[in-house]
Amino acid sequence: MTDQPLLRVENLTKYYGSRLGCADVSFELWPGEVLAIVGESGSGKTTLLNSLSATLEPSAGRTLYRMRDGEWRNIYELSEAERRFLVRTDWGFVHQNPADGLRMTVSAGANVGERLMAVGDRHYGHIRETALDWLGRVEIAADRIDDQPRAFSGGMRQRLQIARNLVTGPRLVFMDEPTGGLDVSVQARLLDLLRGLVGELGLAAVVVTHDLAVARLLSHRMMVMKDGHVIEAGLTDRVLDDPREPYTQLLVSSILQV
Amino acid sequence: MTTTAQYNFAYLDEQTKRMIRRAILKAIAIPGYQVPFSSREMPMPYGWGTGGVQVTASIIGPDDVLKVIDQGADDTTNAVSIRAFFAKVAQVATTTHTGEATIIQTRHRIPERALGQGQILVYQVPIPEPLRFLEPRETETRKMHALEEYGLMHVKLYEDIARHGRIATTYAYPVKVEGRYVMDPSPTPKFDNPKMHMSEALQLFGAGREHRIYAVPPHTEVVSLDFEDHPFAIQHFEEPCALCGAEQVYLDEVILDDRGGHMYVCSDTDNCEERRAAGHVGAQGVEGAE
Numbered sequence: 001m002t003d004q005p006l007l008r009v010e011n012l013t014k015y016y017g018s019r020l021g022c023a024d025v026s027f028e029l030w031p032g033e034v035l036a037i038v039g040e041s042g043s044g045k046t047t048l049l050n051s052l053s054a055t056l057e058p059s060a061g062r063t064l065y066r067m068r069d070g071e072w073r074n075i076y077e078l079s080e081a082e083r084r085f086l087v088r089t090d091w092g093f094v095h096q097n098p099a100d101g102l103r104m105t106v107s108a109g110a111n112v113g114e115r116l117m118a119v120g121d122r123h124y125g126h127i128r129e130t131a132l133d134w135l136g137r138v139e140i141a142a143d144r145i146d147d148q149p150r151a152f153s154g155g156m157r158q159r160l161q162i163a164r165n166l167v168t169g170p171r172l173v174f175m176d177e178p179t180g181g182l183d184v185s186v187q188a189r190l191l192d193l194l195r196g197l198v199g200e201l202g203l204a205a206v207v208v209t210h211d212l213a214v215a216r217l218l219s220h221r222m223m224v225m226k227d228g229h230v231i232e233a234g235l236t237d238r239v240l241d242d243p244r245e246p247y248t249q250l251l252v253s254s255i256l257q258v
Numbered sequence: 259m260t261t262t263a264q265y266n267f268a269y270l271d272e273q274t275k276r277m278i279r280r281a282i283l284k285a286i287a288i289p290g291y292q293v294p295f296s297s298r299e300m301p302m303p304y305g306w307g308t309g310g311v312q313v314t315a316s317i318i319g320p321d322d323v324l325k326v327i328d329q330g331a332d333d334t335t336n337a338v339s340i341r342a343f344f345a346k347v348a349q350v351a352t353t354t355h356t357g358e359a360t361i362i363q364t365r366h367r368i369p370e371r372a373l374g375q376g377q378i379l380v381y382q383v384p385i386p387e388p389l390r391f392l393e394p395r396e397t398e399t400r401k402m403h404a405l406e407e408y409g410l411m412h413v414k415l416y417e418d419i420a421r422h423g424r425i426a427t428t429y430a431y432p433v434k435v436e437g438r439y440v441m442d443p444s445p446t447p448k449f450d451n452p453k454m455h456m457s458e459a460l461q462l463f464g465a466g467r468e469h470r471i472y473a474v475p476p477h478t479e480v481v482s483l484d485f486e487d488h489p490f491a492i493q494h495f496e497e498p499c500a501l502c503g504a505e506q507v508y509l510d511e512v513i514l515d516d517r518g519g520h521m522y523v524c525s526d527t528d529n530c531e532e533r534r535a536a537g538h539v540g541a542q543g544v545e546g547a548e
Contacts, residue, residue, distance in 0.1 A: 080401075080405065081405045081406075084405060084407065103392070103413070106392070106413055106414075106417050107417060107420055107421075109416070109420055110413045110416045110417050110420065113413070113416055114409060114410065114413050115409070116409075117409040117410075117412040117413060117416065118407065118409025118410070119409070120409075122412070122484075122485055122486050123485060123486045123487055124416065124419050124485040124486075124487050124488050125487050127416065128420070145420070146420050146421065
């Protein structure tokens, strides 16, 4: 860990016309830290994530990112070329639906290799070697490298999407419900994998989820959102074991105990 | 007066030609960049070269000599009709000889004989966007061109190698023009790509259905994309042309019977005829033939 945060969000607000998306969100994210954003549907989680990840320009507030050269930049003041470069090299975005984040009609190897080619790698052997290495890390068999993601199961697609995002060694990854739509055993395996990778690579991550178990397993800190506002934030274990806000208490107590 | 007097010179009206010339000038100023233009309905179906015909109609003058080829041949339907079209609506001289032509409209080949200063090669282009099949959104591909994000082009080549062990793209092979724009050289065989590099002739590309014009000015760098460990290479033919014995030219396979008989002959008919007239005879050629 360094002595400076990676991402600094100041009073981020997003209105859709007169309707509120999220309001007045401020936080800092440190290198290697995983932040979970939880809340029910429509609470502004995804709006916040999109505003952070340069896909949805906020109505007010600033999102500052510490670039690799140590300089703080407002991501919405970067030129489009700089922003797109940042997004595909230093950042990753894991979509809930893998089809949104993958190219379904090109092979798994090319999916992983695309980012490398985008930053100028022009050596086929090297690209393929790196792709193989990454498929191995996300537990996809090497003989599936030339298969298209269409031929993959939901869990494999999600793991492929993760490999595709991590291949350029990003420092910050955004995840939108990374385990949504997967069955429970596959979820557990994916979470295990994610936790391993995040720890191993020292990634910082912002994970949006409505599943408190995901937050518990992956994140160090969490923010609880309701109606566009952050109502409670703190260490994950503290929030889940000792929720202060009535809504958070309700959320925690509504987990099914089997 | 002939009956063609009812047409404006070269079919298109002057304002349209002016609009297309502006697009052409812009295209020449930004080599490889696809300039939108307001494509007109032409008296032929899309896919028959409406883009090329509009470009030719806009640049042709009464003193020009026009040659039209289709897959290298001067005598196929498309070539004959377009040649006849301009002979009728512009009363220009036509030729089949590459050396004599000032404007050559082509569908999918570049003549074997090196083009010289003052000649213009007009390509008929079906799909001008090289990124189309990887990224269907036009808004996105335009942005990618603008920001020079061409990694995706290599994804296609990667897929080729992964599937076939080599770059299996043989035509419409993507090129980078003057170190900036990635361009689809229209479905010419990749055999012709090196001829585009530093060509002395002006090369214009017209896509009628897609409303795009782009250009490669003379003496412009045109580099075929490849990988360091899988460099670009053109097709090689094991035997020479059966009629004229030419080597290092692009050959077409001609089926002779239903028992597997075939021969390879020059795709560029003019080149083949000139060689035969000069006395070159291939394995199945006839001595002293016309």
